[in-house]
Amino acid sequence: MTRTTQQNAPRFDTLLIANRGEIACRVMRTARRMGLRSVAVYSDADADARHVREADEAVRLGPAAARESYLNVEAVVEAARRTGAGAIHPGYGFLSENGAFVEALDAAGITFVGPPAAAIAAMGDKSAAKARMHDAGVPLVPGYHGEAQDDALLSDEAERIGYPVLLKASRGGGGKGMRVVESGEAFQAALDGCRRESQAAFNDDRMLIEKYLTQPRHVEVQVFCDSHGNGVYLFERDCSVQRRHQKVLEEAPAPGMTEDLRREMGEAAVRAAREIGYVGAGTVEFLLDADQSFYFMEMNTRLQVEHPVTEMITGQDLVEWQLRVAMGEPLPVTQDALTLTGHSFEARLYAEDPEHDFLPATGTLTRFAMDLEGAGLEADRVRLDSGVATGDAVSMHYDPMLAKLIVHGDDRAQALATLNRALAALDVRGVVTNRGFLQRLATHPAFRDAHLDTRFIERHEDTLFARPETAPEDIAAAALIGLHQLARESRSDSPWDRHDGFRLNAPHTIRIALSEPAQEGDAERVTVVEGKRTSDASPWQLSLSGHTFAATLAPLEGDAVAVTIDGHRRRIQARLVGEGHERNVVEMADSRRETRLIWRRIDAIDHGRQEAESTLTAPMHGTVVALLAETGARVEKGMPLMVMEAMKMEHTLTAPADGHVEHFHFAAGDTVGQGDVLLEFAADE
Structure with a gap:
């Protein structure tokens, strides 16, 4: 067993955070509380980002592209020298698991807040890591972890293991360079895609193959080691709910864990960390099968995105632990002193569109806020870790995660109820997000009953x-929200200037239409609502589909409104998106769900359905990776035409109808902007 010590690690008074977003802001807050000065680094795309605004000092690294800024080792080291930073915290992602970066810091006499380079190297190559874990007695999933990378050999190994198999980048992480392959026919295409993603993200296209367990849970253990030989585990997290192998909802502790299983997994995790001479915060990830068997997947040699749920149930500050261990201090507690209290959830808020295959979204946040008091939430039970604020731009260059919403409860049911209320209280405008999807997940009966697996x-x-x-x-x-807005906009001292159907002698009925945004292949569903009232102070009388309601609306804080319908009062986050009276989108959210309806005056209804477009436009900013069809070739609806890469993930664009491609406007390697016309497409008549 190797052991690397940092017992002579110097104390430092200035900390540079080599990252961006919410983790940079989080580390700064902890450093400030410890009396340390914080230095931020930034790219041109982040010149006015929140982590830059909150830092004591900030240094420009370079252009927007991560490889020319946040991944530029020389620029980060020089920023530390310029500002006198004695230590660098890497956050997660970027340089956090880069052994060459740690070696460069050692050479410059700068403390790295993390494990030694040797430990990163030991776990960075997943194939080699599997061999070491086998020697340490940590259970492994059956698979292939060899050096030989010939396509035919990998295909044979997949056949030997038995489909379905999981292809994984040997130096990967974050779901990049990873595919589930169901059959031999799909193997080569999946291998090619994994290699492209792995090469782009990690500059390494080696693969490993593992048996894909059909209903496993993803359970990981938080470990922490110091340079004095001490190591503890801070219990486990369940991260089974994922999309594209990236976590969406996490919770701690994992549901259904027995004390014996918790101890067995925790001790195996500490054993894995000791095997590689680990120092600092790390996460050992396991697959937990239905029969309670568990298998080592990988070790993340850094702080994880989901570490706040562990902090919630243990009452410990893991970032402070990181800084103190980097200063050479021993761990503040022993294993026996660690306790587990209550339950915690974390929901990752992404700028992405779940209704369109989770495509990343860009734009400007016209509002980003959460009204805890108005929603009846306790500040010590709800935590919003965010790297953005109102007015910030969301670019195409980095991971689309905007924030993490973390909640705590006395038990799982209470914590889940708090999560739903907090999601409803979160007000995000200007950029499409997955908030509504998170609400659907958190209220799903199977999730509520903890029937979890990685394919949830x-x-x-x-x-x-x-x-x-x-x-x-x-x-x-x-309808009431739309009518209220219409009445406000049309209010005038002179009745002749009003446009809300005002009549001198009798209340006038205003007929409006509400429709749900149509999905592909569905007809538009339209509901006509008739609304009238005798005076501005009287309730609205709303009639729709044979129902009649007495309705009133009272504005609350921010975008919150109190809607009362037939004596049933509800608090709703609501807003109208759009301008004028002809067509507006009403967005509403409460603790149950998020609803979007198109509000229109009855004379503005368009029942027509648009035919297949003759052009395909880029759904996001990105880079063209490959063209998958020949010009002039006939294709069927749904066939892949082009592969784009954005925010480190690949996205395939498909034919909108049967027809043929007339012309591609871009070639592989070209950069495209959101809305750019990618190709001309002719649909069959």
Whole structure:
């Protein structure tokens, strides 16, 4: 067993954070509380980012591209020298698991807040790591972890292991360079895609193959070691709910864990860390099968995105632990002194569109806020770790995660109820996010009952992405919000200047239409609502589909409104998106769900359906990776035409109808902007 010590590690008073977003802001807050000065680094795309605004000092690294800024080792080291930083915290991602970076810091006499380079190297190559874990007595999933990388050999190994198999980048992480392969026919295409992603993200295209367990849970153990030979585990997290192998919802502790299993997994995790001479915070990830067997997957040699749920149930500050261990101090507690209290969830808020295959979204956040008091939430039970604020731009260059919403409860049911209320209280505008999808996940009966596995989203796709029936009360609430806004905009001292249907002798009925945004292949569902009232002070009388409601609306803080329909009062986060009276989108959210309805005056309804477009436009900013069809070739609806890469992930664009490609406007390697016309497409008549 190797052991690397940092017992002579110097104390430092200035800390540079070599990262961006919410983790940079989080580390700064902890450093400030410890009396340390914080230095931020930034790219041109982040010149006015929140982590830059909050830092004591900030140094420009370079252009927007990560390889020319946040991944530029020389520039980061020079920034530390310029500002007198005695230590660098890497956050997660970027240089956090880069052994060459740690060696460069050692050479410059700068403390790295993390493990030694040898430990990173030991776990960075996943194939070699599997061999070491086998020697340490840590259980492994059956698979191939060899050096030979010939396509035919890898295909033979997949056949030997038995489909389905999981292809993984040998130096990968974060779901990049990873595919589930169901059959031999799909193997080569999956291998090619994994290699492209792995080469782009890690500059290494070697693969390993593992047996894909059909219903496992992803359970990981938080470990912490110091330079004095001490090591502890801070219990476990369940991270089974994932999309594209990236975590969406995490919780701690893992549901259904016995004390014996918790101890067995925790001790195995500490054993794995000791085997490589680990120092600092790390996560050992396991697959937990239905029979309670567990298998080592990998070790992340850094702080994890989901570490706050561990902090919530243990009452410990893991970032402070990192800084103190980097200063050479021993761990503050022993294993016996660690306790587990209550339950915690973390929801990752991404700038992405779940309704369109989770495509990353860009734009400017016109509002980013959460009203805890108005939603009746306790500040010590809800935590929003964010690297953005109102007015910030969300670019194409980095991971699309905007924030992490973390909650705590006395038990799982209470914590889940708090999560739902907090999601409803989160007000995000200007950029498409996955908030509504998170609400559907958190309220799903199978999730509520903790029936979890790593294919949860795929397994429940029909219900998670089903087009829900909108209740008459929700349609009435949306109509009331639209009518209220119309009345405000048309209010005038002179009745002749009003445009809300004002009449001198009798209340006038305003007929409006509310429709749900149509999904591909579906007809538009339109509900006509008639609204009238005798005076500005009287309730609205709303009639729709045979129902009549008495409805009132009272504005609350921010975008919150109190909607009362037939004596039933609800607090809703609501807003109108758009301008004028002809067409507006009403967005509503409460603790149950998020609803979007198109509000229009009755004379603005368009029942027509648009035919297949003759052009395909880029759904996001990115780079063209490959063209998958020949110009002039006939294709069927749904066939892949082009592969784009954005935010380190690949996205395939498909034919909108049967037809043929007339012309591609871009070639592989070209950069495209959101909305750019990618190709001309002719649909069959």
